[in-house]
Amino acid sequence: METAAIVLISLTLFILVIVLVLLTIIIFKVISQNPNLPLNIGKDSRPKDVARSDFHPEILERITKLKEISKKESDLYCPNHPKEPGEVQCAICDKHFCSSCVKPFKSLYFCKIHLPMVMRNEWEEILKIEASPDAPQNGVSLYDAKKVLFDEKNIPTYIETHYKINVDHNHIETYFVLFSMKPDADQVKKHFE
Ligand SMILES: [Zn+2]
Numbered sequence: 001m002e003t004a005a006i007v008l009i010s011l012t013l014f015i016l017v018i019v020l021v022l023l024t025i026i027i028f029k030v031i032s033q034n035p036n037l038p039l040n041i042g043k044d045s046r047p048k049d050v051a052r053s054d055f056h057p058e059i060l061e062r063i064t065k066l067k068e069i070s071k072k073e074s075d076l077y078c079p080n081h082p083k084e085p086g087e088v089q090c091a092i093c094d095k096h097f098c099s100s101c102v103k104p105f106k107s108l109y110f111c112k113i114h115l116p117m118v119m120r121n122e123w124e125e126i127l128k129i130e131a132s133p134d135a136p137q138n139g140v141s142l143y144d145a146k147k148v149l150f151d152e153k154n155i156p157t158y159i160e161t162h163y164k165i166n167v168d169h170n171h172i173e174t175y176f177v178l179f180s181m182k183p184d185a186d187q188v189k190k191h192f193e
Pocket residue numbers: 090091092093094095110111112113114
């Protein structure tokens with residue numbers, strides 16, 4: 001009878017030890033899988049994946065701005081050769097192409113689509129604006145208008161830069177001259193009225 005009691009107690013103790021060991025293993029696993037528990041700091045205190053919403057609003061704003069900048073950077077590459085930097089601007093579409101995608105004509109450069117258009121059509125001088133240092137916004141607004149005409153009205157124009165030596169005042173005058181194709185001339189003139 002005594003022996004049976006000892007065996008029973010030993011067995012109970014043995015099972016208890018096994019259960020305790022198992023429990024310890026389970027608890028350890030749960031802790032090591034959860035990085036937010038303070039017990040884990042010694043191992044790796046950096047959070048593994050921070051959700052978007054966990055960022056401070058100002059940091060989120062910066063990330064958005066950075067994304068916008070990198071989007072603009074992609075515009076700096078040649079549309080035909082995404083690995084080549086866009087170095088030369090087409091005078092009609094204003095896109096930046098690599099040097100092999102543009103050809104010089106008159107005093108400007110044109111892309112492969114717009115060079116034939118410039119060569120095959122008759123162009124008319126629409127507007128001449130003096131680029132004086134006192135009113136630099138004149139030139140800027142002419143380039144803005146050119147962009148609006150092309151983007152919104154689908155009317156191609158180009159701007160030449162002309163220089164004239166003013167002998168009396170001993171300085172060089174700079175002019176921006178806007179050209180459009182003859183059939184578009186009236187519409188372009190109306191745009192500037
Ligand atoms: Zn072009």
